[in-house]
Amino acid sequence: MSLVPVYRRRPSPLHVASAGATTALCVSLALVCALYDHPVVVVAVIVAVIGAGLAAGVGSEIARAARLSVPLALLVTLINPLVYAEGNTLLVRGGSVLGHRFDITLEALAAGGLAGLRVAAFVMPFALFAACVDPDDLLRSLRRVSYRSALTAALATRLVPVLARDATRMGDAARCRPHPPGRLAVARAALSGALERAVDVAAALEVRGYSAGRRSARAHRSLSRHDVRVLTAAAIVVSAAVAGKLGGVAPVASYPVLEITLGPAEFALSALLLVAAAVPFAGRSARLGVAHA
Amino acid sequence: MPEPVVSAAAFNYRYPEAHAPALRDLDLELEEGSFTVLAGSSGSGKSTLLRALCGLVPHFHGGDVSGDLTVGGLSVREHGPAELAAVCGTVFQDPETQVVMGGVRSELALALEHRGEPAAAVARAVEEVALAMGVAHLLDRRTETLSGGELQRVAIAAALAGRPALLLLDEPTSQLDPVAGDELIWLLRRLNEEWGTAVVIAEHRLERCLPAADRVVAIERGAVVCDSPPADFLAWAAAEGGALATPVARMFSLAGLGPVPATVKQARESLRATGLAEVGAPAVEASPEASARRLAWRRERRPAPALQAREVWLEIEDGPRVLAGVELRFERGEKVALMGRNGAGKSTLLRLFKGLQEPTRGRLDCSGEVALLLQNPGDYLVHDHASEEAGEAALAAAGLAGRGQAHPRDLSGGERQRLALEVVLSGGPCAAVLLDEPTRGMDRPHKDALSQRIGELAAAGAAVVVATHDTEFAATFADRVVLMGPGTVIADGPPAEVLAGGWHFSTDVARTLGGAGGALTPEQGARLLARELVG
Numbered sequence: 095m096s097l098v099p100v101y102r103r104r105p106s107p108l109h110v111a112s113a114g115a116t117t118a119l120c121v122s123l124a125l126v127c128a129l130y131d132h133p134v135v136v137v138a139v140i141v142a143v144i145g146a147g148l149a150a151g152v153g154s155e156i157a158r159a160a161r162l163s164v165p166l167a168l169l170v171t172l173i174n175p176l177v178y179a180e181g182n183t184l185l186v187r188g189g190s191v192l193g194h195r196f197d198i199t200l201e202a203l204a205a206g207g208l209a210g211l212r213v214a215a216f217v218m219p220f221a222l223f224a225a226c227v228d229p230d231d232l233l234r235s236l237r238r239v240s241y242r243s244a245l246t247a248a249l250a251t252r253l254v255p256v257l258a259r260d261a262t263r264m265g266d267a268a269r270c271r272p273h274p275p276g277r278l279a280v281a282r283a284a285l286s287g288a289l290e291r292a293v294d295v296a297a298a299l300e301v302r303g304y305s306a307g308r309r310s311a312r313a314h315r316s317l318s319r320h321d322v323r324v325l326t327a328a329a330i331v332v333s334a335a336v337a338g339k340l341g342g343v344a345p346v347a348s349y350p351v352l353e354i355t356l357g358p359a360e361f362a363l364s365a366l367l368l369v370a371a372a373v374p375f376a377g378r379s380a381r382l383g384v385a386h387a
Numbered sequence: 388m389p390e391p392v393v394s395a396a397a398f399n400y401r402y403p404e405a406h407a408p409a410l411r412d413l414d415l416e417l418e419e420g421s422f423t424v425l426a427g428s429s430g431s432g433k434s435t436l437l438r439a440l441c442g443l444v445p446h447f448h449g450g451d452v453s454g455d456l457t458v459g460g461l462s463v464r465e466h467g468p469a470e471l472a473a474v475c476g477t478v479f480q481d482p483e484t485q486v487v488m489g490g491v492r493s494e495l496a497l498a499l500e501h502r503g504e505p506a507a508a509v510a511r512a513v514e515e516v517a518l519a520m521g522v523a524h525l526l527d528r529r530t531e532t533l534s535g536g537e538l539q540r541v542a543i544a545a546a547l548a549g550r551p552a553l554l555l556l557d558e559p560t561s562q563l564d565p566v567a568g569d570e571l572i573w574l575l576r577r578l579n580e581e582w583g584t585a586v587v588i589a590e591h592r593l594e595r596c597l598p599a600a601d602r603v604v605a606i607e608r609g610a611v612v613c614d615s616p617p618a619d620f621l622a623w624a625a626a627e628g629g630a631l632a633t634p635v636a637r638m639f640s641l642a643g644l645g646p647v648p649a650t651v652k653q654a655r656e657s658l659r660a661t662g663l664a665e666v667g668a669p670a671v672e673a674s675p676e677a678s679a680r681r682l683a684w685r686r687e688r689r690p691a692p693a694l695q696a697r698e699v700w701l702e703i704e705d706g707p708r709v710l711a712g713v714e715l716r717f718e719r720g721e722k723v724a725l726m727g728r729n730g731a732g733k734s735t736l737l738r739l740f741k742g743l744q745e746p747t748r749g750r751l752d753c754s755g756e757v758a759l760l761l762q763n764p765g766d767y768l769v770h771d772h773a774s775e776e777a778g779e780a781a782l783a784a785a786g787l788a789g790r791g792q793a794h795p796r797d798l799s800g801g802e803r804q805r806l807a808l809e810v811v812l813s814g815g816p817c818a819a820v821l822l823d824e825p826t827r828g829m830d831r832p833h834k835d836a837l838s839q840r841i842g843e844l845a846a847a848g849a850a851v852v853v854a855t856h857d858t859e860f861a862a863t864f865a866d867r868v869v870l871m872g873p874g875t876v877i878a879d880g881p882p883a884e885v886l887a888g889g890w891h892f893s894t895d896v897a898r899t900l901g902g903a904g905g906a907l908t909p910e911q912g913a914r915l916l917a918r919e920l921v922g
Contacts, residue, residue, distance in 0.1 A: 256483055266743050
């Protein structure tokens with residue numbers, strides 16, 4: 095079972111909407127994480143993604159990605175106070191190594207926690223993206239912009255599980271040797287195997303006419319009701335996030351004293367994010383069709 | 388007279404930095420709508436010829452070219468793979484690396500989209516090729532969820548989507564079980580007949596392809612050594628020592644019968660015409676009493692087994708039941724072929740014995756070290772020099788004495804496999820040696836060498852268990868065959884008992900002779916026929 099979510103077609107508005115629309119929603123949620131480090135807003139993004147994921151039937155995929163992000167968040171939380179010694183509230187007075195004092199302050203620890211939370215939140219929209227957006231549809235929609243880059247991205251998506259399987263196989267083979275080789279040797283061999291795979295895939299692309307460089311005319315596709323709802327949600331998220339930022343909503347200061355503003359504006363912004371994430375799933379028109387025999 | 392779809396005149400090719408040419412003085416013409424099999428030992432130049440026909444040689448691999456080679460009227464020296472893709476589709480050995488996209492529908496559409504076809508034409512072509520190849524039900528599936536056989540069909544469908552005049556396939560059945568392999572060959576024959584697509588297929592298991600072929604081109608050391616219809620090719624192969632002859636052809640040749648038949652059907656007709664239709668003893672049937680006696684003898688008399696599985700189950704979370712109460716016992720010195728279709732649980736059982744996986748229920752006992760060689764020998768070779776993988780003695784045992792400085796990836800497939808086997812055996816005497824599909828892509832001389840090595844290991848006291856789809860190989864080396872259904876053992880006995888009366892899990896000799904006398908190999912069949920002739 096892969097920690098990185100893999101796309102599977104499911105009957106949900108996020109899967110049925112065009113790849114571009116769902117990508118826009120995921121990118122808009124990631125944008126909020128890029129603009130804000132306020133814990134209430136960041137937690138709102140996490141909740142919004144989990145809610146959207148559950149409604150789209152990819153809750154387990156999102157949960158696996160969340161598990162993947164926890165060690166990363168903890169790492170950031172623990173490293174920050176070791177790197178930054180600013181802050182007025184001293185918790186631990188450390189020694190001096192090569193002229194650098196290792197004092198741990200409450201503010202640095204809290205700032206590390208906020209940064210870790212933000213890292214974890216940043217992973218979540220991408221997990222939703224990986225679980226809900228068909229890479230092939232995305233390639234098709236990006237074809238006019240940058241065909242080769244889009245194809246490379248699609249290939250990378252396709253090859254990640256293949257290379258992961260290769261690495262697992264090599265690990266098993268190493269365990270079968272009476273004197274198992276070092277991890278570095280296995281990693282090097284796995285990398286070299288990945289390069290061989292890449293050459294094989296390049297050959298396969300060549301015989302499919304890749305370097306002919308022609309492109310099909312794009313089939314016109316009008317926006318579906320699901321596209322409209324998902325794009326509306328993305329627009330609400332982006333508008334609220336940008337407007338809030340310009341209006342100075344949800345400021346956070348870590349040093350010298352931790353200051354987190356908790357007012358109606360912050361809660362309103364967070365509520366708006368949650369409502370926006372629910373828009374694709376709300377109402378009768380969000381329902382999918384029913385097959386009749 | 389149809390136009391040639393392939394025309395070669397004095398074509399030569401040498402890989403960059405290689406000393407000897409990979410293709411030499413190639414003169415060849417393949418007609419439109421023909422079905423051609425490329426035969427030859429490992430490293431003879433079959434794959435290089437296919438790569439030249441699709442333009443990868445020389446445009447992708449580089450190297451020196453001389454002479455002429457045209458495909459669909461396009462010279463491969465002047466036109467690259469992308470232009471040649473309009474006239475020829477190519478399918479390589481490993482479907483995993485030639486399926487490029489995440490979804491089946493996108494995969495089938497890719498080549499047409501590269502050509503700039505309108506969206507409506509792409510959609511129609513995808514639908515048609517999916518129906519023709521029997522993959523319409525897979526169109527909305529993700530490629531990573533497909534089985535090996537499904538992936539291979541999708542790869543062929545993707546190569547055919549643009550309706551090329553020529554389809555090139557490099558050992559397409561090497562990763563498939565006998566059922567899926569036979570189905571694939573007959574599907575190709577149907578496409579060849581109904582669509583008029585010329586097919587060129589490189590295969591080691593000629594007995595599988597020859598019934599469908601119009602013509603066989605044998606290549607040795609890069610040169611064409613025989614180019615004729617299947618029957619004439621088999622007569623030539625028998626005269627040349629039989630390394631490329633099918634089992635039935637070898638049986639006829641050894642028995643001194645002629646003409647050499649190309650198919651099992653022809654062989655039966657030939658025997659009927661000679662009055663040998665009802666040869667020898669009837670098929671060996673497994674009586675319940677005999678099986679019970681054998682099992683009781685095994686349990687009571689023998690010392691502790693090398694390996695034993697008692698009521699072993701393996702169930703996967705959210706997945707199928709892989710093993711369901713497997714009861715097996717392998718004695719020291721036994722040579723066992725573990726057979727069954729893809730997904731029957733053969734590889735899983737070997738992994739459990741080695742301890743790479745844990746059963747969910749049941750017990751596994753091993754009376755000593757267990758050596759396991761998995762399907763890809765290259766996975767074992769992680770260093771830059773062969774000498775770092777194994778000591779001098781092991782290199783010598785692998786036939787690589789004096790080649791310790793060679794990079795393992797520069798070794799041939801057979802050499803890699805021999806080296807990997809010696810690597811897993813380098814820990815000292817083993818109670819059991821387990822080999823998982825060791826004959827994939829292997830020619831007959833290499834199989835014979837492996838069979839001999841298996842004999843040596845068994846003689847040294849190890850139980851040798853080989854999971855294989857290759858019935859001909861199993862008949863050669865095994866003294867016991869265990870046939871698995873999905874997760875369970877469905878037959879267990881001597882090869883003559885399990886394989887002689889089978890349909891898919893049977894050798895061509897047994898099919899030809901109707902299982903008579905339990906003859907499985909060409910030598911056994913020839914002896915039986917010779918006895919009948921004398922009688």
